[in-house]
Amino acid sequence: MKLKVEKEIIKLSLMSFFLNLFFLGPVIVFFFQQRGLDYFQILSLESILVLFIFLFEVPTGIFADKFGRKKSIILGAFINVTNIVIFLFANSFVHFALAYALSGISIAFFSGTIEALIYDYLKQKNKKHLMKQAMGTYGAITTMASVIAPVIGSYLAKDLLPSQFTLLLYLTLGMILIGFVISLLIEDSRKKDVVGENPFIMLKEGIELLWQNKSLLRIVLLNVFSSPFIFTIMYLVQPYFKMSDVNVAFFGTITSVALLLSAFAQKYAYKIEKIFGIKRGVFLVTFLPGVLYLFMSFVFHPIWSVVLFIFLRAIIEIRYPIFSDYKNIHIPEKIRATVLSLISQLSSFYLMIMRLIIGKLSEYNLSYSFIFMGLVVMAASIYFRIGEDHVECK
Numbered sequence: 001m002k003l004k005v006e007k008e009i010i011k012l013s014l015m016s017f018f019l020n021l022f023f024l025g026p027v028i029v030f031f032f033q034q035r036g037l038d039y040f041q042i043l044s045l046e047s048i049l050v051l052f053i054f055l056f057e058v059p060t061g062i063f064a065d066k067f068g069r070k071k072s073i074i075l076g077a078f079i080n081v082t083n084i085v086i087f088l089f090a091n092s093f094v095h096f097a098l099a100y101a102l103s104g105i106s107i108a109f110f111s112g113t114i115e116a117l118i119y120d121y122l123k124q125k126n127k128k129h130l131m132k133q134a135m136g137t138y139g140a141i142t143t144m145a146s147v148i149a150p151v152i153g154s155y156l157a158k159d160l161l162p163s164q165f166t167l168l169l170y171l172t173l174g175m176i177l178i179g180f181v182i183s184l185l186i187e188d189s190r191k192k193d194v195v196g197e198n199p200f201i202m203l204k205e206g207i208e209l210l211w212q213n214k215s216l217l218r219i220v221l222l223n224v225f226s227s228p229f230i231f232t233i234m235y236l237v238q239p240y241f242k243m244s245d246v247n248v249a250f251f252g253t254i255t256s257v258a259l260l261l262s263a264f265a266q267k268y269a270y271k272i273e274k275i276f277g278i279k280r281g282v283f284l285v286t287f288l289p290g291v292l293y294l295f296m297s298f299v300f301h302p303i304w305s306v307v308l309f310i311f312l313r314a315i316i317e318i319r320y321p322i323f324s325d326y327k328n329i330h331i332p333e334k335i336r337a338t339v340l341s342l343i344s345q346l347s348s349f350y351l352m353i354m355r356l357i358i359g360k361l362s363e364y365n366l367s368y369s370f371i372f373m374g375l376v377v378m379a380a381s382i383y384f385r386i387g388e389d390h391v392e393c394k
Contacts (some may be wrong), residue, residue: 011185021177024153025153025166054349064113069188144259151256228312229354240309244302266318272285286319
C-alpha cells in the first residue's frame, strides 16, 4: 500500500529538517579553536551532551505524557534557538558547556515524543499499520538536512574566518527559527482526559509495562543490544579511511552519498518486512551490520572500504522505522512518551559504557574495535531474535 503522508507528519518532518540544518558542523572544530577551546575541551563537550540526554530522558518523557506532546516539542525547539544564540556570543568553555547541556535537554524533549506523536496520530486515523512508512518518511527528510548543511557550511566557511563562522551561525539560527514556528503549528494528538496524571504513577506504570510485557521487553533488548553503534562509527570511519588510503578530499562526498542512501533506506524500510517477513527481515537488518564490521576489521582498500561504510550506513538506518513500529504496538497512549524515554535511557547507558570499551580497543588497534562491535551485534541479533508472535499486541 502506498503511504499517503498525513499533514501532521509532514509538519513534524519539515520541523525536524529545519532544526537539523546545522551549517557549522563541518568546520565546528576550527570554530571552537578560534573561540579558545583545546581538543580536550572540545571532546568534553560531547560527554556533557550525552550526560544531560541521559539525565533528562525520563523527566521529559513524563512531561510529554502529562502536559502534552506539542508542549514538549515546542520547548525542545525553543531550547535549540537558545543554543545558537549562546554559540554566537560564547567565548569560553563554560559558555559552550552550557550550550551543550541545553542541547542535551532539547534532544531529550524530542526523544520519544515525536515518535509517540506520530503513532498516536496514525492510531486515531486508523492508520497505525503505516507507522514504518511514516517513520521512514520522517527519518528520510531529517537525514536530508545532514546532507545539505555540510555542503553549504564547508563552502561558505572555506577560509575558516571568524566572520564566516558567524555567518553560518546566523543562517543556522534562521533555519531553527523556521523550525520553531512550525512546531507552534503542530496539532497535539493527545486526548485531554489522560493529561494530568501523577508523574510518579506514570513512571511506575512504564517500568511495570517493560518488565511484565515479555514481547515488548524482547523487542527492546534486541533493539538496544544489537545497536550498530552509529555514533561511534562516525568517529572511527575517518582513521579507517586514512588507513585505507582514501583521499581526505573525498571524505565529505562519501559521507553525503552514505547519508543520501540512508535517507532512501529509511523511506522504504517497510518493504523489508513485506519481502522477507518479520522474523527474517528483522534478523537481516540486525545481523548484517555485525558482518560488515567484521569485514571492515581486515579490509583496508581505498574502494572497498568506502563501499563497506556506505552499505553499513544504509543498513543501520533501515532498523529505526521497523523497531519504532514494533515498540509502539505494545505501549498504551497515556504513557507512550514515558516508556519510549525509558527505553532511550537504557540505550544511552549501554552505549556510554560501550563507547569506553570501543575507544580503549581503538587505541590498541582499530581492527580490534571493529571485531568487538561485529561480534556483539551478531551475538545480540541471534540471542534476542524475534518473530511474528512478538509484534502482536495481546
